Amino acid sequence: MYDAPKLERNVDDRTIKFSARNVHVFYGETEAIKGVDVDILDNTVTAFIGPSGCGKSTFLRCLNRMNDTIDICRVTGDIRLDGHDIYDRSVDPVQLRAKVGMVFQKPNPFPKSIYDNVAYGPRIHGLARTRADLDAIVEQSLRRAALWDEAKDRLDQPGTGLSGGQQQRLCIARAVATSPEVLLMDEPCSALDPIATAQVEELIDELRQDYSVVIVTHSMQQAARVSQKTAFFHLGHLVEFGDTGQIFTNPHDERTESYITGRIG
Numbered sequence: 001m002y003d004a005p006k007l008e009r010n011v012d013d014r015t016i017k018f019s020a021r022n023v024h025v026f027y028g029e030t031e032a033i034k035g036v037d038v039d040i041l042d043n044t045v046t047a048f049i050g051p052s053g054c055g056k057s058t059f060l061r062c063l064n065r066m067n068d069t070i071d072i073c074r075v076t077g078d079i080r081l082d083g084h085d086i087y088d089r090s091v092d093p094v095q096l097r098a099k100v101g102m103v104f105q106k107p108n109p110f111p112k113s114i115y116d117n118v119a120y121g122p123r124i125h126g127l128a129r130t131r132a133d134l135d136a137i138v139e140q141s142l143r144r145a146a147l148w149d150e151a152k153d154r155l156d157q158p159g160t161g162l163s164g165g166q167q168q169r170l171c172i173a174r175a176v177a178t179s180p181e182v183l184l185m186d187e188p189c190s191a192l193d194p195i196a197t198a199q200v201e202e203l204i205d206e207l208r209q210d211y212s213v214v215i216v217t218h219s220m221q222q223a224a225r226v227s228q229k230t231a232f233f234h235l236g237h238l239v240e241f242g243d244t245g246q247i248f249t250n251p252h253d254e255r256t257e258s259y260i261t262g263r264i265g
């Protein structure tokens with residue numbers, strides 16, 4: 001069983017960041033996402049939950065076109081970011097991914113210094129005119145990722161030399177360095193110990209002041225702790241989407257109830 005979630009999360013009329021309609025995803029002939037409609041709000045943490053293989057990561061990857069990198073994967077339907085079709089031919093997926101950053105399950109810093117890990121995105125996107133600009137972006141990003149104090153005296157040391165939790169915060173700093181509007185997180189704590197997990201969860205709560213955050217998690221406790229909105233996926237369908245408190249205490253669909261009470265999944 002899970003701990004009762006906090007109920008009131010100030011979910012008001014925030015602006016819609018992503019709007020997805022009738023999204024289907026196929027891997028070859030296999031349909032992994034079967035007609036998903038959802039609106040994802042700004043300044044909100046949205047959790048994607050559901051049993052293994054239900055399509056959470058697949059749908060998450062639609063939001064920054066990471067599925068484009070999988071040859072056999074085909075996405076249909078309409079996904080808009082701030083009203084603009086992200087699958088329009090004029091959209092450059094590299095630019096899109098700067099706006100819609102991603103943090104993966106396993107911390108994956110580049111084999112470079114801490115500084116260069118964070119500076120990488122701003123350099124390739126030409127976001128800094130001078131070294132001082134770049135220094136400022138690196139410092140601000142590390143501060144946002146709650147890593148500055150631990151990293152400031154070792155910026156020239158390899159990112160891979162940090163602890164697992166620090167590496168994940170470095171990956172978050174790297175993602176925020178390109179001034180994204182949305183952060184996608186695919187089980188960002190699954191490789192972390194409980195203390196590092198708590199730090200990253202606290203950080204996620206802070207990040208929503210500036211970003212729309214979407215997190216895939218296997219942990220219902222984590223979804224209840226960090227999110228304001230929860231989407232329950234099952235067999236490629238988005239079965240239920242609503243305020244996190246409602247989903248966990250008063251689910252409307254039987255399948256959601258079965259999952260959160262541990263009967264399926």
Ligand SMILES: Nc1ncnc2c1ncn2[C@@H]1O[C@H](COP(=O)(O)OP(=O)(O)OP(=O)(O)O)[C@@H](O)[C@H]1O
Pocket residue numbers: 027032050051052053054055056057058059070
């Ligand atoms: N690269 C791929 N090629 C072929 N099939 C894939 C690929 N990635 C995912 N799938 C299939 O798509 C379906 C959804 O997988 P997905 O990883 O999105 O689910 P998930 O809910 O994120 O699962 P988990 O919680 O186990 O990570 C599964 O049946 C999976 O086998």
